[in-house]
Amino acid sequence: MNWEQLLSLKRFGDTNKRLRKEQDETRLGFEVDYDRVIFSSEFRSLQDKTQVIPLSKTDFVHTRLTHSLEVSVVGRSLGRKAGQRLIEKHPYLQNIHGYQANDFGAIVAAAALAHDIGNPPFGHSGEKSIGEFFKTGKGVKFKDKLTQKEYQDLCDFEGNANGFKILTESRPGREGGLRLSYATLGAFIKYPKESLPKKPTTHIADKKYGFFQSEKSVFLDVVKELGLVKRGNDNDISFSRHPLTYLVEAADDICYTIIDFEDGINLGLIQEEYALEYLINLVRGSINTSKYHELTTTQDRVSYLRALAINTLINEAVELFIENEEAILDGTFSKALLDLSKYKAQIKDIIQISISNVYQSEEVIDKEISGYEVLNQLLSVYTDAVDNKLNNSLSSFNSLVLKSLPKTVNLNDDNLYSCLMAVCNYISKLSDSNAILTYRKLKGNHL
Template structure:
């Protein structure tokens, strides 16, 4: 039974008084998100190409705005189709239409807020460092040697947190930013809309034949936010491993947007000519022709290339604008169709794939564009140089702040209290950390003390949240700030 009154609600974790005005709650979400530092920082984070004077080239913020608009288009299309089928009342969507659209819009605006500097390359750098050096710091801080005795229950718990801390993921970090770091106190509905994957970071990835093989293919949240996510899912009746229905729309909007955008940026920067772009699309599409699915994207490319050739000026712009418009205007109705046809399983959150991840000609079109981007955009010297800089900067920063992770719980607590206790280097490093991140750390340590957690369990948890503090600080940096901070701490000019 589909009943959106159970999914789109006004409830949030902290509220002085209970409200039933869904439009007011939705507008409050919008205000909190648009004014959040995490969204503002997106303007100084790279989408693909290094940030530069050319404002036409996308940053993470401009990309997110485009995804937001595409999500609005899809969600409005879904609402309009349900109206034509007289299903609005049946699904209890009456007076929830605006909230339905706004929630997907804001989810799209937020979908990249957890990405570290330099995107996925930054994720790899953090995870590789934590696996090779972070775990050693963990043992040193706890004074655990190779053959040290640790009772089985605590050993298992420590191992669980090691797995968690070595699995940084932008989507999981987004949940952490919204709840633990910036305390946006969004409605449970709005939080659920950005929970793209449904497994904890410490959980192993399921097998390919699992009912949740796609939904759990990446970490969706950390151990640190696990209790909060359970609250969200309990409030919205989301079963374990299942996803929130509106998340599928945000995901489809992202798939549509970046498939075209990366190529447009490459053309704007002169990395690929119009002729070369057209020819590469045709060649890639031809590889899919044995199924007859590649013809669709070939026809769109051919039609708009011929139009561009006839244009007197701005031939590239003519091709890109027409190509993008036609593709979006056909992909959105298809995403809508898939959503409606699989409405029950999408509402339940058990639909184990993306809306546009099937064997249709539309999926093949996006696949072709992605392949072209990998060949001529992501492999470009300028992009690869940025990735190398990012890897060096993030690994270098983690090495610089490593002394803080080596400290015992007692000595680190002295730094928090403002007492150096014979740790002059660590004291200076601690002062460079963000006060907001330190405050989040202090809050969780106080909670642990209030719960009377003691001994090795306390020390294990304390180090975990200390490592989160360092990762939060570095992953929250913009690209330029990360490079600058690394250069300053390394005495490099």
């Protein structure tokens, strides 16, 4: 892979090549990507979507929106620092093509901002509940009516693939979705493969999948433009990651490791004295002891250590990226950057505490159970209506349900997979509160 191709400014529908040196510096194409994501309705719904603590009304607990904003800030720093080093290493990028260090930061920031845009309500349990509906629930009846890969898309409903759908899906008046640059779309695609085969290798890019069958042609167009390296066999679609994806992933890893831990401390789920020692172990070389001891509240102490920890991990991730640039460009780098961190033991300790004290806390489990019930009911009602519509056996209730859907939900296609995917995509875009409101409406509880 080569950087000039990887930094493509092309957007959906372009007929002429966009050159970096011809860009308006006051409104750079990669920065436009960030704007388009942040002003989208799908991004705004993240303000009422679970990050860790479902349906939490506590003001210092993160939602998907605050998490995404923080990941984008960390991603921008990672991209700029890495971009500066890359331009020093490959001066032709600037001298001939006009690329700047901040371009890398803008691409990573935009992709990082969008990284959770496809996640359903109720956190990761939302993804699981959609998958379970088709794998073991009422949705099993569709198995024999779909191809293997179509059915697998539903059984392993994936927020990353759904995010790619949201960013690229055409509809009247919005051809090409948000029309982001292909560089940003490439950096966004964390797992550039289809749903089958599942985890064919231990390569990090094979851990999950990154596009639904409904977006296959769009995906292939993007990877061709970017020159991503083909992987796997001829029968299956699989490519190496865009190099900047590793920085997007590092930004997310840094934020959820440190900030979920911070939420756990502030909520009292993790004991302060016990927890702060783990953060101190991560930043012992950079902590200002006298300044630290002047801080009088838990939140201030945690904030100080969090800032140091994030800065420490940003600098290390950039070093790891530059050290492994050659392997990343030829597609042989097979781990997440932080898997090679010298702080790996400390990171692992922090994550383990978050798992036992936060992710598996009673509050989280109770509300994830509620989320399963809500999404299962929505899927049951809407997929029944779709199935009956395609079989010309609509009931009066089915008709009312379909009329209640927004006009943006396209059910005019006679293809079962397209209609089921449209329903799942609609449900995935609901905020936690709107999912509950819709559930109550369908149960007759809003009267």
